[in-house]
Amino acid sequence: MDKSIFIGMSGAKQTMLAQQAHANNLANVNTTGFKRDFAQARSMPVFGEHHPTRAYAMTERPGTELRAGALVETGRDLDVAMKGDGWMAIQNDTGEEVFTRAGSLQVDVNGLLRTSSGEMVMGNGGPIALPPYEKLQIGDDGTVSIVPVGGPPNQLANIDRIKLVNPPPEALEKGTDGFMRRKPDAALEGPEPLDANMRLTSGFLESSNVNAVEEMISNLQLSRQFEMQVKIMQTADENSEVTARLLQNL
Incomplete structure (x- = not known):
């Protein structure tokens, strides 16, 4: 059975981690000398038997923006x-x-x-x-x-x-x-x-080199992505229930 629910779960989890990184940047918008952290996600293939369209998500912090603040x-x-x-x-x-x-x-x-x-x-x-x-x-x-x-x-x-x-x-x-x-x-x-x-x-x-507006927009985008990943999990769960009922009727 396609465990796509775990794919959605990994996407939701890593989206939350990315939100934490942007939230930390936003919390330090007034911190003297603070340098904002980048956050991005990349796909990780599923090991073993799997559908080629399935890939886990992984958030990473590739670096820190060293641009000087005002x-x-x-x-x-x-x-x-x-x-x-x-x-x-x-x-x-x-x-x-x-x-x-x-x-x-x-x-x-x-x-x-x-x-x-x-x-x-x-x-x-x-x-x-x-x-x-x-x-x-x-x-x-x-x-x-x-x-x-x-x-x-x-x-x-x-x-x-x-x-x-x-x-x-x-x-x-x-x-x-x-x-x-x-x-x-x-x-x-x-x-x-x-x-x-x-x-x-x-x-x-x-001052901090954090752009408050940019960080807020990024968090809003990540919130939409999180909702999408939750819907994927819900859809996978519904498909699993329908499959189980069909097998029971055979």
Whole structure:
């Protein structure tokens, strides 16, 4: 018997997964530095005896759109945005070096420079630690300078430099934590080298590159596809019941 009900079921399931990807994009439309994920489906042949017209559906995330978002002026000294390409290197909770363009920074009680979500910002020799200061300034090359407590207001002391990197876009993938990292087959031996050509803009943040209207339209289209897959399952179930009744009457 043709198990077409399972074909419809796989289509409905993968359509729901695609909806989740677009819903996640839409939920992060206002998240600083967020990069939207792509979602697409491809057909998978049925193994064993089957009709040639039957194929399962499988949703996959082929990649992430790395296009830069718009710059939003905040005027805050600890807000920075990348100029053009490049990423800021940070350290996640597991000690792994990952990359982000979310430049809303803060200084914790221990003087460590962190992102708004708590990851430590990497410098030339590791996480950046700041002594007590009265004023802080981040240069366009990532240099972090301060006016020490009690020091002359016009005398800046260079403390460290934010590690800016520029790995090839095709070598990057987004992890489940939302940060970018090198793909396993493109990993380097040792940490990512800094790129002295990368530049920052202080007092700005990069917005998400998600187009809310486009994501909403995609979800509506997927909803129609889900309804179609459910109808396929209903039709397959009805055909199975009719076949069973015919066999009973033989």
